[in-house]
Amino acid sequence: MRxxxxxxxxxxxxxLLWEVSARTGLVDSPNWPPLTRVIAVLGRDxxxxxxxxxxxxxxxxxxxxxxxxxxxxxxxxxxxxxSRLARLVLGPTVELLRPIPIPAVIPPLVLFLGLDNGMKITxxxxxxxxxxLTNTAQGLRAVEADQIAMAxxxxxxxxxxxxxxxxxxxxxxxxxxxxVALALTLVTTVVAEMIAGEQGIGxxxxxxQFAGRAEEMYAAVLVLAFLGYALxxxxxxxxxxxxxxxxxxxxxx
Amino acid sequence: xxxxxxxxxxxxxxxxxxxxxxxxxxxxxxxxEGEFLSILGPSGCGKSTLLQIAAGLMEPSAGSVxxxxxxxxxxxxxxxxxxxxxxxxxxxxxxxRDNVAFAVEHRAGVSRxxxxxxxxxxxxxxxxxxxxxxxxxxxxxxxxxRVALARALAAEPRILLMDEPFSAVDALTRLDLHRLMLELxxxxxxxxxxxxxxxxxxxxxxxxxxxxxxxxxxIARVVETGLPRPRDPVEVRETPRFxxxxxxxxxxxxxxxxxxxxxx
Numbered sequence: 001m002r003x004x005x006x007x008x009x010x011x012x013x014x015x016l017l018w019e020v021s022a023r024t025g026l027v028d029s030p031n032w033p034p035l036t037r038v039i040a041v042l043g044r045d046x047x048x049x050x051x052x053x054x055x056x057x058x059x060x061x062x063x064x065x066x067x068x069x070x071x072x073x074x075x076x077x078x079x080x081x082x083s084r085l086a087r088l089v090l091g092p093t094v095e096l097l098r099p100i101p102i103p104a105v106i107p108p109l110v111l112f113l114g115l116d117n118g119m120k121i122t123x124x125x126x127x128x129x130x131x132x133l134t135n136t137a138q139g140l141r142a143v144e145a146d147q148i149a150m151a152x153x154x155x156x157x158x159x160x161x162x163x164x165x166x167x168x169x170x171x172x173x174x175x176x177x178x179x180v181a182l183a184l185t186l187v188t189t190v191v192a193e194m195i196a197g198e199q200g201i202g203x204x205x206x207x208x209q210f211a212g213r214a215e216e217m218y219a220a221v222l223v224l225a226f227l228g229y230a231l232x233x234x235x236x237x238x239x240x241x242x243x244x245x246x247x248x249x250x251x252x253x
Numbered sequence: 254x255x256x257x258x259x260x261x262x263x264x265x266x267x268x269x270x271x272x273x274x275x276x277x278x279x280x281x282x283x284x285x286e287g288e289f290l291s292i293l294g295p296s297g298c299g300k301s302t303l304l305q306i307a308a309g310l311m312e313p314s315a316g317s318v319x320x321x322x323x324x325x326x327x328x329x330x331x332x333x334x335x336x337x338x339x340x341x342x343x344x345x346x347x348x349x350r351d352n353v354a355f356a357v358e359h360r361a362g363v364s365r366x367x368x369x370x371x372x373x374x375x376x377x378x379x380x381x382x383x384x385x386x387x388x389x390x391x392x393x394x395x396x397x398x399r400v401a402l403a404r405a406l407a408a409e410p411r412i413l414l415m416d417e418p419f420s421a422v423d424a425l426t427r428l429d430l431h432r433l434m435l436e437l438x439x440x441x442x443x444x445x446x447x448x449x450x451x452x453x454x455x456x457x458x459x460x461x462x463x464x465x466x467x468x469x470x471x472i473a474r475v476v477e478t479g480l481p482r483p484r485d486p487v488e489v490r491e492t493p494r495f496x497x498x499x500x501x502x503x504x505x506x507x508x509x510x511x512x513x514x515x516x517x
Contacts (some may be wrong), residue, residue: 146341149310152327153334154356154408164355168346245345249390 031214042219051201051223058200059227061117062189065124066181073129073181074174077136098130102188106195115197120189127188128181132174139173140166172246175239182231190224255319256444257284257307257332257412262316264302276302278469279316284446286411289438291447291455294465295506300448301337301416303470307446308334308414320412333410337417339401343389349400350376350385356407375403379433395426399433406437412444419454431458431486439483452506456498457486464505476502 015035021027022034045051079086106123113119143166151161193202201220208217240247264277276299284290294300305311307318309328320329328334333356336342343352353372357363363371369385376385379399389397398418405413419427435458438445449455455462456478464473478498480489489495 144341146336146338147344149305149334150336150342151355152310153308153332154359154404155328155330156355156359160359164359165344168344171346243346245388245390248388249345 030212033214033218038215038218038222041215042222045216045219051219054201054204054220055223055227058189058193058202061120061193061200062124062185065121065189066128066178066185068121069125069128069181069185070132070174070178072125073132073177074136076129077133077140077174080133080137081140094130094133098134102127102184103191103195106192110196116199119196120192120199123192124185124189127185128178131180131184132177135173135177135180136170139170142173143169172243175243179232179235179239182235183228186224186228186231254286255283256286256321257446258282258319259303259307260317260319262303262306262313262318264299264306264311265314275469277306277313278471280471281316282463282472282475284412284444286444287442288460289435289445289447289458291449291459291462292465293449293452293455293462293502293506294470295467296450298465298467299470300450300465303465304334304414304416304446304448308332310334331410332412332414333405333408335401335405335413335415335418337420339394339398339418339421340389343397343400343404345388345390347388348385349381349387349389349392352389352400353385353404353407356404371407372403375407376400378406378437379403393426395422395430398422398430402430402433402437406441410443412446415445415447417449418447420449420451427454428487434458435484435486452499452502453490456480456495456502457484457489462498462502464502473505 019035022032042051076090080090102123105126106119109119109122113122147165147169148161151165156164190200190202190205193200194206197203201223205217205220205224208214208220259280259282261279261281262277263275263279266274266276268274280303282292292300292303302311306313307320307325309318309320309325309332318325321331323329344355347355350369350372353375354365354368357371358365358368373382373385376382379402381396381399381403384392384396384400389400392400398421401418419430422430431454434445437443445458447455447458459478460482461475461477463475465471466473476498478494480492480494480498
């Protein structure tokens with residue numbers, strides 16, 4: 001507990017430094033407003049509904065992309081795990097595509113899909129696809145052969161072996177991939193909004209920067225920081241509920 | 254009459270970059286309905302392979318397996334295989350009760366609720382009343398093996414095929430499980446085929462002991478124990494017949510078996 005609170009103290013100290021440096025002229029720039037003014041603007045724009053609306057639209061795009069990418073990632077992961085042929089044929093392509101930084105595919109995607117939702121959701125889906133795919137495939141390799149054989153000895157049919165043994169067994173791995181995907185998808189969705197179109201918190205952030213409205217710009221940054229933190233925390237809570245057995249059996253190590 | 258028959262069963266494993274290995278060579282064995290038969294052999298002699306073939310979990314390269322008169326091509330409904338590594342065959346995301354229910358809940362006409370009622374009855378039979386809501390990983394090794402046993406019994410098999418089921422627990426727990434095993438076998442009229450490398454376990458529990466040769470494995474001989482029934486698997490160890498059998502089988506194993514072990 002002591003380590004946690006000393007970490008919190010550092011955060012508070014840095015925020016204080018922000019405030020003091022702006023107030024005392026230590027950093028004397030119109031682009032460096034005091035934290036209190038940023039917070040005032042943040043409060044104002046939350047109450048007015050402007051920021052919640054922007055964040056809501058960003059989250060809607062992000063989760064749509066995440067969901068699509070996860071479904072595709074799990075499907076292909078299962079295919080990779082089940083079929084050697086699929087691994088041989090698709091494996092090299094996946095390995096070649098995976099290292100491409102997602103923001104690099106945004107300009108070409110704009111040409112094909114335009115500036116709006118379709119493009120941004122696709123960016124999110126592509127982002128989520130790879131970590132979910134690799135973790136699903138890894139999970140399949142970790143499924144106990146004895147559990148499958150056990151289901152067979154009781155005459156459990158194949159589709160039920162998949163739904164009642166294989167899928168629950170790989171869930172911890174899928175979730176590990178999803179957790180990575182969640183963080184990355186937030187990043188790439190916001191980047192896509194910053195690069196193209198006029199939607200979401202990403203676009204708002206760039207707009208405020210161009211307009212020289214530093215308070216609004218920092219308010220958007222703070223919102224994104226909180227969003228990233230809250231999404232991860234929420235995910236951890238969900239993970240503990242869903243796969244408590246996995247942590248209890250110490251299999252994560 | 255024979256409920257399980259293996260006839261001239263052969264198993265060849267493809268070699269990894271080398272020649273294929275003949276693991277089992279024209280092995281024949283006939284298991285009588287209602288008997289308790291142990292298959293005894295040194296480590297690495299292919300006991301598990303034999304049992305998995307009998308359970309329809311592995312295909313023989315040649316020869317045939319018949320259960321209740323029918324040739325086996327997949328896991329037969331009459332037989333249930335009990336795994337050596339109970340910890341790996343139990344599903345850690347299911348409670349103990351739901352692990353046992355897993356054996357029957359896929360069957361037509363068995364609702365989830367009914368499967369749970371059946372599961373509780375089996376848990377009672379193995380002495381785990383009140384542990385239904387626990388998770389397997391919260392239980393000791395011996396209790397986990399009881400869960401695996403309850404799950405096997407829930408399927409109401411005629412044959413239990415047990416792969417060194419007591420090898421991973423401590424000596425006292427093992428004796429406990431031996432008693433339970435004989436009790437259940439007698440009460441339910443089961444046929445049990447038990448694979449083990451433990452001579453005393455084989456003799457104490459069995460009507461007959463089949464001795465396996467090292468690879469390529471085949472049955473060296475089958476010994477009738479002739480020990481009385483009903484029998485206490487602990488007390489029987491003090492009888493002259495037990496000692497005689499133990500001596501005979503140990504001698505046979507030590508002269509036949511390979512020096513170093515591998516996997517059973």
